Amino acid sequence: MTEMRAIQIQQGAVFEDGSTKESTVPLSFGNDTAAVQAARSGVAMCDRSHWGRIQLGGSDRLSFLHNQSTNDFKRLKPGEGCDTVFVTSTARTIDLATVYILDETVLVLLSPNRREALLKWLDRYIFFGDKVTLNDLTEQTVTFSLIGSESTALLQRLGVDDRSKQPYGSHWLATLSGQTVRIALGSGLALEGYTLTADRASAATVWQHLTDASALPLGDRAWERLRIEQGRPAPDHELTDDYNPLEAGLWQTISFNKGCYIGQETIARLDTYKGVKQQLWGIRLSNADAGTIATGTIITAEGEKVGTLTSLAKTEQGIVGLAYIRTKAGGAGLHVQVGEAEGDLVDVPFVTHARLEDRP
CATH class of the missing domain: 2.40.30.110 (Aminomethyltransferase beta-barrel domains)
Structure with a gap:
């Protein structure tokens, strides 16, 4: 990460706390207006490595996740993914997450300020006999978002097959500059793009390769602006104990016929009786x-x-x-x-x- 931070500094990065520590976030690359425009009509890349990444293992992993959040995971197969919401027993929002189904594990991408809380929350519901393991991969991996209408063309120039017509959340392994990267459809916003996850040791190489290929670096301040323009609800703002996922406009993350899960009764009642x-x-x-x-x-x-x-x-x-x-x-x-x-x-x-x- 030290090497990637050095590259980002050369590209104009200013960090959240004014330092270059590995744990800090590139607040801006001094190009916020241009980066936002690139995300709308070109291709920009945002470093989302400070977001949480949790791995679920064990033979009960899908049924466990199915029972802990709003979407239907029993219908998904390896190579597929979706968004889901973790809620309290009264359906108050904890976090909006993106889940990727792998052959032997499940990868969950969480908001940066919800990782520790969700780890504790999930661990509470693993009971004796449950074949479920939790592993925090945040410090071992990185996540980048390619955002914009030219994202597919950029990846094609780098030798990645065009899979843009596959469903949202679909993901696969590809090679970029000799590094193995998991590429998933969806930028994290309501804009075309991809979410890339790789080992932390690959961070500098992958970041340099993609920015050299014309992806314009986009800082966290520009991401926040796009988030608000696009309407993605965030913890401590729209996702709090005051609101449920129907109020937050996250209907697309909810299965209304999958059966019981934490918060299901409240959500079903709100839907049935038009109680939003x-x-x-x-x-x-x-x-x-x-x-x-x-x-x-x-x-x-x-x-x-x-x-x-x-x-x-x-x-x-x-x-x-x-x-x-x-x-x-x-x-x-x-x-x-x-x-x-x-x-x-x-x-x-x-x-x-x-x-x-x-x-x-």
């Missing part, structure tokens, strides 16, 4: 100064409280954010007041507000 009282929306502010607004700000419409601001980012087009809004108050197009600023609710592509079969 608030929903996550994007918000675009028209006359705001980012310094005068903070997350947690109350949102009103016609003088009545309708929601709460949960995330905020500054873009070339103005201030954008994410907010939970009362379902009965309305959705996209609703004009709202956020502190002293005004704005309108907008659709964001990562979020859904109903089951697939019920969407217009």
Whole structure:
């Protein structure tokens, strides 16, 4: 990692704590605007190695994960994957994770600030006789996201077969600059791209190879901006004890017919009785100064409280954010007041507000 950090510094990286320690995150490469544009219409690469990676082993690994989160893992085969949500017994959100099914193990990609909590959470539910093992691979591996419409073309130039038509979460092993890399469909955002995982010893070689091939380095600050623009909910912002995955717009991560799992009764009841009282929306502010607004700000419409601001980012087009809004108050197009600023609710592509079969 020291070698990769040196490469990133040469590319303009500024780190989260102002140092170059291996544990720090590239906050920016001094190119945030260009990197965001590349993620939209070219190819950018984000270092997500500070995200958690947990490996589940043992013959009961799939049934165990099936019972601990919202998606259906008994339908998946090696080489496939999906997103899932870990929730409490009352269906409050813990984390949004991406799961990859391997031949003998399962790899789970977690948010950076949820790894230790999820390890403890999962370990609590491994009972005597369960053939399940947990292994934290975070310090042994790295994860990069290739983001943008030119991601497939870049990989093809590097000798990787085009598998872009396969389902989301599909993954396979490939060789990049002599290094073995697991490539998975999906960038982590609602943008075209791939998630790459490799041994930590390969980090510098793979990073250099991909950036030399025209992937523009993208820092964590630009990732956060894209996350908000795209509507991906994050722990401590949209994923907290205050909200459930239906409110967070994560319907696509939930199986409604797989049977019992932690939090299932609450989610089923909310779905059956149309009990989702608030929903996550994007918000675009028209006359705001980012310094005068903070997350947690109350949102009103016609003088009545309708929601709460949960995330905020500054873009070339103005201030954008994410907010939970009362379902009965309305959705996209609703004009709202956020502190002293005004704005309108907008659709964001990562979020859904109903089951697939019920969407217009």
